[in-house]
Structures are given as structure tokens and as C-alpha cells.
Amino acid sequence: MSGSAEGRVAELVERLLTEHDPRTTPEREFWGAQFDLGLAWVEFPEGKGGLGLDPGLQDIVDQRLIDEDAPLNLLHNMLGVGMAAPTLIAFGTEEQQRRLLRPLFTCDEIWCQMFSEPGAGSDVASLATRAERDGDEWIVNGQKVWTTMAHRARWGLLLARTDPEVPKHQGLSYFYIDMQQPGVDVRPLRQITGEAEFNEIFFTDARIPDRQRIGPVGEGWNVAIATLMNERVILGRVGKLSGQEGGVIRHALRVWNELPSDGRDAVRRDELLRLWVESEVVRLTTQRSEAVRAAGTPGPEGTLGRLMANEHQQRVFAFIVNLLGAGGMLISGYELRRPDRIGDVALIADDAIDYQKGFLSTRGATIGGGTSEVSRNIIGERVLGLPKEPAADRDVPWSEVPRS
Numbered sequence: 001m002s003g004s005a006e007g008r009v010a011e012l013v014e015r016l017l018t019e020h021d022p023r024t025t026p027e028r029e030f031w032g033a034q035f036d037l038g039l040a041w042v043e044f045p046e047g048k049g050g051l052g053l054d055p056g057l058q059d060i061v062d063q064r065l066i067d068e069d070a071p072l073n074l075l076h077n078m079l080g081v082g083m084a085a086p087t088l089i090a091f092g093t094e095e096q097q098r099r100l101l102r103p104l105f106t107c108d109e110i111w112c113q114m115f116s117e118p119g120a121g122s123d124v125a126s127l128a129t130r131a132e133r134d135g136d137e138w139i140v141n142g143q144k145v146w147t148t149m150a151h152r153a154r155w156g157l158l159l160a161r162t163d164p165e166v167p168k169h170q171g172l173s174y175f176y177i178d179m180q181q182p183g184v185d186v187r188p189l190r191q192i193t194g195e196a197e198f199n200e201i202f203f204t205d206a207r208i209p210d211r212q213r214i215g216p217v218g219e220g221w222n223v224a225i226a227t228l229m230n231e232r233v234i235l236g237r238v239g240k241l242s243g244q245e246g247g248v249i250r251h252a253l254r255v256w257n258e259l260p261s262d263g264r265d266a267v268r269r270d271e272l273l274r275l276w277v278e279s280e281v282v283r284l285t286t287q288r289s290e291a292v293r294a295a296g297t298p299g300p301e302g303t304l305g306r307l308m309a310n311e312h313q314q315r316v317f318a319f320i321v322n323l324l325g326a327g328g329m330l331i332s333g334y335e336l337r338r339p340d341r342i343g344d345v346a347l348i349a350d351d352a353i354d355y356q357k358g359f360l361s362t363r364g365a366t367i368g369g370g371t372s373e374v375s376r377n378i379i380g381e382r383v384l385g386l387p388k389e390p391a392a393d394r395d396v397p398w399s400e401v402p403r404s
């Protein structure tokens with residue numbers, strides 16, 4: 001990381017803040033200016049929201065914007081900013097990058113990501129949604145599930161099967177699809193807290209122009225891996241940007257300090273201290289995996305910090321609802337809402353929090369973006385170099401693999 005690059009980024013952030021006062025500039029205008037100055041993703045090429053610099057320098061931008069209480073787009077368009085954009089930079093065409101990146105960053109166009117299906121979650125490569133070629137277009141039929149923010153999305157990243165006669169990983173292609181066209185039916189899926197952040201999607205003869213394919217036909221799996229590696233990184237960045245850098249342990253400390261003195265017994269104090277130590281280990285592990293990420297493309301190391309952070313969150317919220325006694329069983333409301341942004345179900349940026357909803361919503365943290373068991377497999381195989389799990393269907397054409 002060179003001093004002059006740091007200086008250049010710092011200077012550009014000051015220019016952004018001076019020319020576009022975050023207190024008075026409309027959000028989308030502010031994000032547009034941030035993009036135009038190359039401060040959207042500093043590692044991207046110039047003219048495409050970046051400056052062609054070390055990705056670690058993005059921290060300078062993020063921290064300064066947090067300090068100034070500037071609007072942050074990540075929670076409004078996390079799948080776009082955190083996953084679609086790096087995928088487009090790595091695999092998209094020049095035309096796709098020029099057309100899509102700016103409206104994505106300004107949140108004029110929200111994105112969702114459609115990998116999971118009723119019969120394909122952890123083993124997403126076995127998915128069944130078909131895309132069949134019809135001249136310059138593809139016709140899509142099938143079903144996706146758990147699609148976060150699809151109800152707000154203009155575009156969806158789509159992994160679909162284009163060749164069922166080859167082994168599962170080889171017959172996939174990757175597209176982006178217009179979510180507002182006929183043939184795409186988005187239905188809410190209500191979660192344990194009452195809200196519906198995610199959806200199920202039914203495709204009936206939906207159409208995608210071939211120019212909306214990302215990467216070569218049959219190589220969708222490689223593109224999907226890049227998206228998923230970025231997902232693991234972005235979930236960590238969300239915590240940082242939404243003011244949760246102190247970690248969820250601060251909520252436990254607050255509840256603890258508000259307890260009557262006879263509620264603060266030695267056994268509970270012991271548990272609180274154990275969780276506090278754990279939160280420090282999570283913080284340092286996340287820092288370590290961020291340092292690896294800052295040195296280049298995100299790899300499997302990000303999985304480590306994310307796995308620890310998610311399991312830690314669950315333990316902290318379980319501790320909090322226990323401290324609250326019978327009150328811990330009461331939820332503040334159960335209305336069906338379809339939120340405009342991710343993460344406002346319980347973890348509210350201004351630090352006001354519904355602990356019971358926090359407890360419930362963190363149940364999903366060890367499932368979404370890959371379950372804890374699958375994360376442990378990734379760490380075992382790709383970080384520690386342990387032997388791979390046996391896979392009987394790896395070399396068999398997808399059409400010949402039995403499925404329910």
C-alpha cells in the first residue's frame with residue numbers, strides 16, 4: 001500500500017464530502033458522485049467506480065463516510081454492491097459494466113441473487129432451473145427460493161442449467177435477468193420474525209437476451225464461485241458499515257448493566273466474560289481474514305471469520321434473552337413486512353435494537369450464504385488442505401443423477 005495512493009484516496013474523499021455535503025445532498029446524488037470519483041470500489045478500474053488501487057484502501061473511504069454520517073448504500077443494495085458488481089468486473093463484458101455499474105451503486109437498480117432452489121441449497125450445482133437457447137435469447141423455466149430482496153429488484157443474478165447431459169458443474173451458465181418482466185413471479189416467504197426479506201420465484205417462459213449472459217456458456221459454476229466468495233466478504237463489511245463494529249457483545253453488556261444487582265450473579269458473569277473473550281477472538285480473526293482479502297481476490301479464508309461471527313452472534317443473543325427472563329419470550333410485533341433494505345429487522349443502525357427479534361433473526365445467520373457445516377467443509381478442504389468429501393455424482397451426466 002503506497003503512501004501516495006492513500007493520500008490520493010483521502011484527498012478524493014474530502015473532495016466528495018466538500019462538494020456534496022452528506023447532510024443536504026440527496027442519497028442517490030451522493031452515491032453517484034462517489035461512483036464518479038472512483039470511490040465506490042477503489043480496486044475497480046477508473047471510469048467504472050474505481051481507481052485501480054489496492055482494495056484495502058476502501059477502508060479509508062468507508063471509515064470517513066461513517067465518521068461524517070454519510071448515506072451508505074450497502075444495506076439498500078447489498079447483493080448489487082457486494083456481489084453483482086465484483087462479478088461483473090471479473091466476468092462481465094465492457095458493455096455490461098458500462099450499462100450496469102453506476103445505477104447499481106446509486107441504488108436506482110436493486111439486485112438480487114438466485115442460486116438456491118427447493119432441491120438445491122448447499123449442493124447448489126445440482127440445481128434444476130433450465131435456460132434453453134432460442135436464437136438470440138434464452139427461455140427460463142423453474143423455481144428459485146430464499147431470494148433476498150427480490151421484491152425490490154430490477155435485476156437478478158441467475159445460475160441456470162443450460163446442458164443437462166454433462167456432469168452437474170459443467171452444464172451451468174450465468175445470466176442476469178429482468179425481474180420485472182412477464183414470466184417472473186415473485187412471492188413473499190415469511191420468516192420467523194414476521195417479515196419477508198426473502199421470496200420464492202417462479203419462472204414460466206421468462207426470456208433473457210444472450211447479451212445478458214455473464215461468462216461463457218457452460219462456465220457458470222466458475223462465475224458463481226466468484227459471487228459466493230464475495231458474499232462471504234460482504235457480510236463482514238455490512239457489520240462494519242452498519243455501526244456494529246463493536247460487535248453484538250455490546251448489546252449483552254448494555255442489558256447486563258441494566259439488570260437489578262441480584263440478577264448479576266457469578267455464573268452469569270462468568271458466561272458474559274466468556275462471550276466477551278470470544279468476541280475479541282472473532283474481531284481478530286475477521287481482521288486477519290480481511291488482511292488476506294486486502295492483498296488480493298477474496299478466497300476461502302473469509303469463511304473463517306464469518307463462521308465464527310455468526311455462531312458467536314447466536315450465542316450472544318441466546319444469553320441476552322436468558323437475561324431478560326420471561327420478557328425474553330415476548331416479540332414486539334409480527335406484521336408481514338417486505339423491507340426496503342437488509343438488516344433492519346432487528347439490528348438497527350442507530351443502535352436501538354429489538355433483542356427478541358435479534359435472537360430470532362440470527363438463527364438464519366448460520367444458514368444464509370452457506371451453512372456452518374458447509375463452511376467447515378470449505379475450511380477443511382480449501383484452507384487446511386484436507387481430503388475432499390466423496391461425491392458419487394461428480395462425473396455423471398446431471399440428467400442421469402437420481403433426484404426427488
Ligand SMILES: Cc1cc2nc3c(=O)[nH]c(=O)nc-3n(C[C@H](O)[C@H](O)[C@H](O)COP(=O)(O)OP(=O)(O)OC[C@H]3O[C@@H](n4cnc5c(N)ncnc54)[C@H](O)[C@@H]3O)c2cc1C
Nearest residue numbers: 113114115116121122146147148364367368369370371373
Ligand atoms: C436469511 C437467508 C437469506 C438467504 N438469501 C439467499 C439469496 O438471496 N439467494 C439464494 O440463492 N439463496 C439464499 N439463501 C439460501 C441459502 O443459501 C441456503 O439456505 C443454504 O445454502 C442452505 O441450503 P438449504 O437451505 O437447501 O439446506 P440444505 O442444503 O438442504 O442443508 C440441510 C442441512 O444439511 C447440512 N448439509 C448439507 N450438505 C452438507 C455437507 N456436504 N456436509 C455437512 N452437512 C451438510 C446443512 O448444513 C444443513 O444443516 C438464504 C438463506 C437464508 C437463511
